[in-house]
Amino acid sequence: MSDHDALRDAAGAWVLGALDEDEAWRFAAHLDVCAACRDEVERLRVAADVLPLSVPPAEPGPELKRRLMTIVETEARQRRRGEAPALADRLRARLGGLRVRPALAAAAATLLLLVGVGVGLGVRGGSRTEVVALAVDTAKLRGASAQLVRTGDETEVRVSHMPAPLRGRVYQVWLQRDGHAPEPDAVFTVDREGRGSVGVRGDVKGADAVLVTDEPAGGSTVPTRQPVLRGRLS
Amino acid sequence: MQLVRRGEARAFEVLYDRHSGAAFSLAYRMVGTRSTAEEVVQEAFLAFWRVNARYDRARGSVRTWILGIVHNRAIDALRRGAVHDRRRAGDEGLEERFAAAEQTDVEVARRDEAREVRSALETLPSDQLRVIELAYFGGFSQSEIASMLDTPVGTVKGRMRLGLAKMRSQLGPAEAAP
Numbered sequence: 001m002s003d004h005d006a007l008r009d010a011a012g013a014w015v016l017g018a019l020d021e022d023e024a025w026r027f028a029a030h031l032d033v034c035a036a037c038r039d040e041v042e043r044l045r046v047a048a049d050v051l052p053l054s055v056p057p058a059e060p061g062p063e064l065k066r067r068l069m070t071i072v073e074t075e076a077r078q079r080r081r082g083e084a085p086a087l088a089d090r091l092r093a094r095l096g097g098l099r100v101r102p103a104l105a106a107a108a109a110t111l112l113l114l115v116g117v118g119v120g121l122g123v124r125g126g127s128r129t130e131v132v133a134l135a136v137d138t139a140k141l142r143g144a145s146a147q148l149v150r151t152g153d154e155t156e157v158r159v160s161h162m163p164a165p166l167r168g169r170v171y172q173v174w175l176q177r178d179g180h181a182p183e184p185d186a187v188f189t190v191d192r193e194g195r196g197s198v199g200v201r202g203d204v205k206g207a208d209a210v211l212v213t214d215e216p217a218g219g220s221t222v223p224t225r226q227p228v229l230r231g232r233l234s
Numbered sequence: 235m236q237l238v239r240r241g242e243a244r245a246f247e248v249l250y251d252r253h254s255g256a257a258f259s260l261a262y263r264m265v266g267t268r269s270t271a272e273e274v275v276q277e278a279f280l281a282f283w284r285v286n287a288r289y290d291r292a293r294g295s296v297r298t299w300i301l302g303i304v305h306n307r308a309i310d311a312l313r314r315g316a317v318h319d320r321r322r323a324g325d326e327g328l329e330e331r332f333a334a335a336e337q338t339d340v341e342v343a344r345r346d347e348a349r350e351v352r353s354a355l356e357t358l359p360s361d362q363l364r365v366i367e368l369a370y371f372g373g374f375s376q377s378e379i380a381s382m383l384d385t386p387v388g389t390v391k392g393r394m395r396l397g398l399a400k401m402r403s404q405l406g407p408a409e410a411a412p
Contacts, residue, residue: 009388012395017309018369018376047354047401051370052256052301054351055263057344059255064272069247072283076243168306187285216306217299219285224310 004034011040015048017168025140028163032194134210134231144194146229148210155200157186157212159229162194165214171228172219175202176209183207187219207233246283253297254279256344257304264308264371274311278303309373354404362397365390 010027013019019027031038134146134157146159157173165171170189174182183202190196200210212229213220257278261271281303355363368379376394380387 009391009395012393012398013369013376013391015398016366016369016394017305018374018379018394020375020377043402044395044398047398047405048370049298049301050347050351050405051366052260052305053344053347054355055259055348055371057255057348058259058262058271060258060272060275061268064258064276065247065250065254068250068276068279069243071280072246073243075283168302216310217302219281 004030004037007034008037008040011037011044014166015041015044017166019166024166025163028166032163132231132233134212134229137226137228140214140228146212146231148231148233150204155204155210156197157188157200157210157229158197159190160193160195162190162196164194165189168217169214170217170219171196171212172215172223173198173200174211174213174223174227175200175204175207176211177206178208182211182223184219184221187215204233209233246279249282249296249300250279253300256297257300260301260304261308264305264373265311270311271308274304274307278307281307305370312373350405354401357404358397358400362393362400365393366397366401369394 007027007030010019010023014024014027027037031041130150132148132150134148136144136146141162144159144162146157146162149156149158159171162171170187172187173185175185176182185200185202186198188196188198204210210229210231210233211223211227213223213225213227215224254275257275258271261274261278262268265271265274278300282300355366358366364383365379368374368382369376374382376387376390379385380390383390
């Protein structure tokens with residue numbers, strides 16, 4: 001039986017987000033090379049995307065809108081003034097009464113699996129550019145590579161040969177400062193060739209490491225998975 | 235959308251008014267309690283507000299994007315065990331769910347769409363419908379469903395694929411770009 005025959009039936013579970021993790025990674029890799037399965041996924045996705053419309057209608061209470069608009073208006077004012085909302089405020093606002101999920105307590109152990117770190121320097125447009133090769137979790141991202149590119153005040157994560165995140169998921173950048181929980185930063189995905197890049201929004205000065213994890217669409221407030229990329233900044 | 239991306243609170247409010255009903259309906263269907271559903275919707279809309287710069291039109295409509303975030307947050311809530319009194323939203327409590335719904339044009343259109351999708355679902359054999367509902371609304375993986383139904387994983391996968399394919403064939407072209 002070919003890979004295609006063995007994996008074709010997974011298309012339905014894939015668009016429903018029901019594949020177990022190992023098979024999901026295998027199917028993602030198969031999609032990169034199988035146009036027939038990509039077409040099948042697109043066809044089935046149309047059906048999966050309208051499933052939310054089948055539920056009985058319900059309306060949230062007006063208090064939810066008031067609560068949300070208070071947060072949004074506060075953050076809009078801060079954005080206009082060029083301030084970033086305090087991390088603690090963002091976490092409180094975002095989580096409400098929900099329990100915080102475990103942070104990266106075991107991150108260090110996972111990093112034993114990570115390989116490939118290096119640093120390069122260059123000059124571009126009069127600004128010094130520093131390139132740090134990020135360590136890659138080769139168990140999850142076979143063949144992938146990633147760099148942290150710092151030019152002046154701008155820092156960017158660039159990746160290549162990365163598998164696309166699973167349906168409904170994204171890659172998310174985190175800034176780690178020793179003794180603190182990782183700070184949530186930008187989210188990104190990759191194109192069909194596995195290339196992607198994203199600017200780091202937070203202040204990398206004083207940060208000890210940059211991490212990238214696989215998170216639900218929209219990103220998370222605290223990492224829910226072990227990092228797949230990691231780079232030391234100091 | 236551009237205005238939301240630029241951090242305009244009023245533009246966010248318009249999007250909230252347009253999509254919060256569908257978002258809450260989905261969350262409520264999945265987690266089964268109003269308070270947890272509201273927490274899920276709050277998390278989802280704040281995530282959308284904070285990272286919408288990454289919204290990619292090629293990957294679907296704003297509604298699909300927001301409902302995707304709600305879906306993932308609801309699954310997170312289910313897996314966190316935050317829903318202690320979880321129940322399936324059946325016919326009970328229907329009055330409560332309808333209570334605040336207004337018969338606006340948007341609402342009427344939404345109900346027409348819902349009717350069409352429900353009609354497509356009703357054409358599915360019950361074993362296909364069951365695995366699709368357990369996966370999408372219950373957030374269960376194929377192996378969890380296989381164990382729950384005492385059915386081989388391969389059979390569960392096959393039912394998911396066949397069910398979605400049949401449903402797709404029932405839907406008109408309008409649903410192709412929700």
